[in-house]
Amino acid sequence: MALVILPRSLAPLVPGLPHRATVDGGTVGEVIRALDASWPGVANRLCDAGPALRDHINVWVDGEPATLATPVGPGATVHVIPAIAGG
Amino acid sequence: MAERLLLLVGTKKGAFIAESGPDRKSWTVRGPTCEGYPIQDINRDPATGVLYAGGGSLWYGPTVFRSEDNGRTWSQSSEGLTYGDDGPKISAVWNVTPVHGALYAGVGPAGLFRSEDEGRSWQHVEGLTNHATRPTWQPGAGGLILHSIVPHPTDPARMWVAISAVGTFETVDGGASWEPRNRGVRADFVPGPPPETGQCVHKLVMAAGEPEHLYQQNHCGVYRSLDGGRQWEEITGSLPSDFGFAMAAHPRDPQTVWTIPLTAPDQGRYMPDGRAAVWRTQDGGDSWIRGDAGLPGRDAYIGVLREAMARDDLDPVGVYFGTSTGQLYGSADGGETWAAVTTTLPPIWSVEAIRVDE
DSSP states (O other): OEEEEOOGGGGGGSTTOOSEEEEOOSBHHHHHHHHHHHSTTHHHHHEETTTEEOTTEEEEETTEEEOTTOBOOTTOEEEEEEOSOOO | OOEEEEEEEEETTEEEEEEEOTTOOOOEEEEEEGGGOOEEEEEEOTTTOOEEEEEEETTTEEEEEEESSTTSSOEEEOTTOSOOTTSOOOOEEEEEEEETTEEEEEEETTEEEEESSTTSSOEEOHHHHTOTTGGGOOOBTTBSEEEEEEEOSSOTTOEEEEEETTEEEEESSTTSOOEEOOTTOOOTTSSSSOOSSOOOEEEEEEOTTOTTOEEEEETTEEEEESSTTSSOEEOOTTOSOSEEEEEEEOSSOTTOEEEEEEOOGGGTSSOGGGOOOEEEESSTTSSOEEEOBTSOOSSOOOOOOTBOEEEOSSSSOOEEEEOTTSOEEEESSTTSBOEEEESOSSOEEEEEEEEEEO
């Protein structure tokens, strides 16, 4: 199981989405799909065609930059953080 | 139950709702809603009363919001709103329009999507994306966007859409196939005679009660068509500029539309001479009347974008517009006199006026 820390700005868009969730998944992509199974619609907010993470969504696994293909080991911490952008 | 008038305002930083009684004199503003999402278009399905708001976030992508309580609470979905993993990425929803029990969304890069479950899921209307002219489609300054969706009032198989900078298209078979409808419309930014496609239509509207009678505000003038867009006639006439974005059609009079001329693209795209005005025709475009009483008459270097003008269906008809610098104005007399509704919103991208009983 991996601990996923999600942006607070995402919660109002996906009903019931917590700030921290524990899910199964061998890669970042699988973790996001697992989140989506419990909270439908969250994958569409984090991922784009490709498939790939949206351009301004950054993910780290145990402190290292990650893509959808990045492995997620047991007990890993996955941070999902919107990039500094906008205006 | 009391009748209320709501102005649905989509901005760069969420949707707002300005509310008044039918007298349209005193307004209260609530918002922001839609979680601060940039909202390009906001609309209501008159058959169900459900509100829809389409836009695109830099972080969380394109989506369509829906509200069943006149904008107090919203949910969102973009399920199926994609060209697929091999296709271009959709940046935003630019138009959301109810059509005979279904819902359509225009997106950028330009394309059309349809929902049959009130926006919970979407299907790509491939007939338009696969048009033979697609390889030649070029973006306008705001991108390659499908921004106007105009349904036929009684024939669900017919619809017009407008794309910048490609032009107007019509379908007569529910979206399976499309034909360009741009003959007679200038495209001064390319050499040679006007092409079949490549015009930069900014806003397409239908005359009240006359489905074959269309108007458009284009990058290169104002036009009318009396044959469903097969042939366009320029009606720019005495307007101070042939450039502008917004246009609105009267709810009952097919001869009346409003438009807001702006200075040329390379000269600021704001109110000519810094004097704010909304122009109207009451004879189908043969002549134009300036309306500026109550609007800023000097130093008003403000612009209005394509979806940011609307009218209500009261009598006399009310007209409203929002600027890209956050000012919202309204007229309760068809555009003769104006007053500020609010002047401190984020950049306004869309305005819609609806009546509700609450």
